Amino acid sequence: MNQVEKIRIQIQTLKKLPTLSHSAERILRLTNSELTHLDELINIIENDPPILSKVLSLANIICLGYSGPITNLKDALFKIGFNNLKNVALSISIFSLFKVSGQREKTYKRLFKHSVATGIISKYIAEEFLDIRDESSFTAGILHDLGLFALHHLYYEAFLKIENLVITGKNITEAENEVIDLDHSIIGKWLAEWWGLPEEIGEVILYHHEDPGKLDNKYRRNIALIHLANYVAEKIGYGIYDGGRESVFYESGVYSLLTLPEVGELVNHIKSEIPLEEINIL
Numbered sequence: 033m034n035q036v037e038k039i040r041i042q043i044q045t046l047k048k049l050p051t052l053s054h055s056a057e058r059i060l061r062l063t064n065s066e067l068t069h070l071d072e073l074i075n076i077i078e079n080d081p082p083i084l085s086k087v088l089s090l091a092n093i094i095c096l097g098y099s100g101p102i103t104n105l106k107d108a109l110f111k112i113g114f115n116n117l118k119n120v121a122l123s124i125s126i127f128s129l130f131k132v133s134g135q136r137e138k139t140y141k142r143l144f145k146h147s148v149a150t151g152i153i154s155k156y157i158a159e160e161f162l163d164i165r166d167e168s169s170f171t172a173g174i175l176h177d178l179g180l181f182a183l184h185h186l187y188y189e190a191f192l193k194i195e196n197l198v199i200t201g202k203n204i205t206e207a208e209n210e211v212i213d214l215d216h217s218i219i220g221k222w223l224a225e226w227w228g229l230p231e232e233i234g235e236v237i238l239y240h241h242e243d244p245g246k247l248d249n250k251y252r253r254n255i256a257l258i259h260l261a262n263y264v265a266e267k268i269g270y271g272i273y274d275g276g277r278e279s280v281f282y283e284s285g286v287y288s289l290l291t292l293p294e295v296g297e298l299v300n301h302i303k304s305e306i307p308l309e310e311i312n313i314l
């Protein structure tokens with residue numbers, strides 16, 4: 033059995049990979065039909081108080097402060113819509129599976145903030161510049177580093193070794209391969225498959241560090257968007273590593289697929305428009 037196979041089995045069984053919480057399972061089973069599932073979604077969130085408060089905080093950031101604070105689920109539904117509310121609740125329930133305390137909390141917080149920032153930036157770019165109003169941009173953005181959460185949760189020592197290599201200038205994928213013989217994109221894709229997340233989310237997770245211009249994949253525009261949002265999040269201070277970059281940015285690949293303002297302009301615009309400093313650790 034090779035190292036990759038060993039880790040896959042460890043992640044799947046030996047290391048007690050968190051199974052989805054009851055709330056997350058139920059949310060995932062809801063279809064995108066507001067008509068049939070509205071009451072059920074409200075019921076799941078209301079009966080899970082830790083999720084409820086986090087969902088409301090995140091809904092407020094998504095709304096970008098355009099229209100008064102969201103203080104209850106009815107407001108949230110009205111302002112961000114059923115599908116966004118559903119995806120926010122799902123992401124929050126997934127992240128809470130990986131929550132840690134003590135020494136590891138600092139790195140967990142960085143991962144959390146980076147993920148939320150990437151989700152919000154993806155959604156913002158999609159709606160503001162690409163006229164895409166499809167909630168998968170937000171979900172794929174917020175969950176793109178799912179594999180890093182698992183790595184952090186199950187192999188903290190390896191996570192730190194990788195972090196040190198990245199801080200000294202190594203590319204994350206190379207650093208991960210050096211330490212564990214595989215990378216967080218693959219781990220994230222495994223998780224997405226085991227949990228039955230939508231295919232598009234799994235594909236974005238798997239390819240988010242590759243040059244989107246060279247991909248032959250039906251989701252490559254969304255992959256390009258998340259690749260870009262990941263970079264922008266880092267540029268405005270929401271990176272995972274203190275002093276090291278998570279990714280190589282394939283600018284021409286992104287711009288061959290998406291028509292957008294020049295990247296420096298985009299970074300400045302997002303920095304001034306999105307109140308990311310309001311992301312608390314939920």
Ligand SMILES: [Fe+2]
Pocket residue numbers: 176177216240241278
């Ligand atoms: Fe990543």
Ligand SMILES: [Fe+2]
Pocket residue numbers: 146150176177262278
């Ligand atoms: Fe990332």
